[in-house]
Amino acid sequence: MLIFPNLNAANIACKLMARPGGAEAFGPILLGMAHPVHALQRGSEAAEAASLTALAVVDAQSRAAARGE
Amino acid sequence: MSYSRQDALDYHSSGRRGKVAVVPTKPAGTRRDLSLAYSPGVAGPCREIADRPWDVFRYTARGNLAAMVANGTAVLGLGDIGTLAARPVMEGKGVLFKRIAGIDVFDLEVGSKDPDDVIRFCELLEPTVGGINLEEVAGLYIMVLEREILFFADTTVNIDPDAGTLAAIARLAAGFARWLGIEPRVAMLSFSSFGSVRRATAVVKAADPPCTWTGRCRWRSRSPRTCGRTRTRSAPSPAPPTC
Numbered sequence: 001m002l003i004f005p006n007l008n009a010a011n012i013a014c015k016l017m018a019r020p021g022g023a024e025a026f027g028p029i030l031l032g033m034a035h036p037v038h039a040l041q042r043g044s045e046a047a048e049a050a051s052l053t054a055l056a057v058v059d060a061q062s063r064a065a066a067r068g069e
Numbered sequence: 070m071s072y073s074r075q076d077a078l079d080y081h082s083s084g085r086r087g088k089v090a091v092v093p094t095k096p097a098g099t100r101r102d103l104s105l106a107y108s109p110g111v112a113g114p115c116r117e118i119a120d121r122p123w124d125v126f127r128y129t130a131r132g133n134l135a136a137m138v139a140n141g142t143a144v145l146g147l148g149d150i151g152t153l154a155a156r157p158v159m160e161g162k163g164v165l166f167k168r169i170a171g172i173d174v175f176d177l178e179v180g181s182k183d184p185d186d187v188i189r190f191c192e193l194l195e196p197t198v199g200g201i202n203l204e205e206v207a208g209l210y211i212m213v214l215e216r217e218i219l220f221f222a223d224t225t226v227n228i229d230p231d232a233g234t235l236a237a238i239a240r241l242a243a244g245f246a247r248w249l250g251i252e253p254r255v256a257m258l259s260f261s262s263f264g265s266v267r268r269a270t271a272v273v274k275a276a277d278p279p280c281t282w283t284g285r286c287r288w289r290s291r292s293p294r295t296c297g298r299t300r301t302r303s304a305p306s307p308a309p310p311t312c
Contacts, residue, residue: 001253010223014212026210026211027221027224032207033206
């Protein structure tokens with residue numbers, strides 16, 4: 001887990017790793033929200049939308065389970 | 070779910086026109102109530118806020134208020150339909166915010182097609198609206214490589230975090246990894262060996278639950294492959310990794 005000193009550093013590293021680096025990237029995943037909310041980047045592909053949706057659904061379900069629903 | 074265009078028109082025009090209204094949230098029935106709400110009673114909170122600007126969130130609705138701003142040039146799939154035609158959409162966004170998150174919204178239509186005007190308008194509007202407390206929010210990317218998974222944060226929210234925010238980012242990101250069933254090894258990356266990352270690392274180390282290890286570091290010493298084998302000269306010795 002790499003915590004970057006600022007947004008530019010994190011984003012540049014991210015793009016380098018995902019594009020020329022060939023890593024499979026999932027995100028951006030918003031942390032600290034009261035409900036599962038994510039904002040896709042502009043120009044995202046369908047697969048990215050699908051993966052974030054899946055994550056939000058699992059998140060919502062586990063929160064519901066934690067509330068005893 | 071089916072509805073006609075006429076249904077939509079009726080929905081908007083029946084009863085009170087439009088979809089939103091401003092409603093007082095305090096009793097306003099008596100002369101005393103009105104004296105508290107406006108002059109002279111209102112001077113009390115005014116003076117408090119003048120002394121301590123942050124109290125605006127205590128004595129006014131600012132903290133729960135969002136501005137929904139549009140200049141009508143790119144409205145949903147409707148395109149450049151102008152500020153007036155954009156209004157039903159902006160009121161609709163207000164309805165969604167209220168219904169889903171309980172947030173109050175002013176819909177504001179700005180009569181300019183110049184992006185600089187709109188941006189300036191939003192800047193000047195800052196005292197009116199609340200916005201999000203960014204310190205406890207962060208964005209994270211998961212990088213799946215051939216042999217390992219890396220988490221990158223913050224990629225989305227905090228542009229230039231201070232020490233406290235960096236620590237919060239690390240805590241949020243570590244919590245997310247644990248939620249996935251992964252016990253994270255956290256590296257606080259820095260370009261130089263000084264500055265906010267050093268202070269953030271101290272905060273993270275004192276955090277509960279403690280991360281497996283943390284350290285200010287350069288990539289060579291803290292990439293997962295070489296974790297624990299080498300250390301930067303200036304980094305204080307972290308607890309040995311349990312990874």
